[in-house]
Amino acid sequence: MTSCVDEDVSITSVSLSDITSSSSISDKVCVHWGCELSSSQTTVVFKADDDLLENQFFIKTICLSAQASDEMHVIAVSDGVGESKPVPIATLRHCMPTVSFPALELMPPVTFSLCSGNGPVFISAQHITLNPTENTEEEEEGGRFLADDLTD
DSSP states (O other): OOOOTTTTEOOOOHHHHHHHHHOOGGGEEEEEEEEEEEEOOOEEOOOOSSSSEEEEEEEHHHHTTTTEEEEEEEEEETTTTTTTTEEEEEEEEETEEEEEEEEEOOOSSEEEEEEEEEEEEEEEEEEEOOOOHHHHHHHHHHHHHHHHEEEE
């Protein structure tokens, strides 16, 4: 159960709609991100590059290490929207060591805090970077071709 996702692992995420509507798949980049919270490091911050690209950050899983003590471990998160206060999103104990999130999206920068317990607690997330200007232009061009084909 003690595993953590490498921060440097990068893959390109492709969906069927991306392949059919865009000639350039490299407009979307998916990077898996992970961190460990413990008594020695109770706070971790994820920051996206300030590069005019659209950034999406999804929390996927929070899990408790097998070496963690049998106590309540509370994890809170705050995101970059305004001056948000940390909100508890997971309470873990050995009887419930993992929480999965199907679609919890936050706006970077995202701060994770171990509010209670000593951990270690592992967090895995997904950072998707989109270039919306290129996608919009390509979709408009594709739409014009379809409209022309229908009128012929």
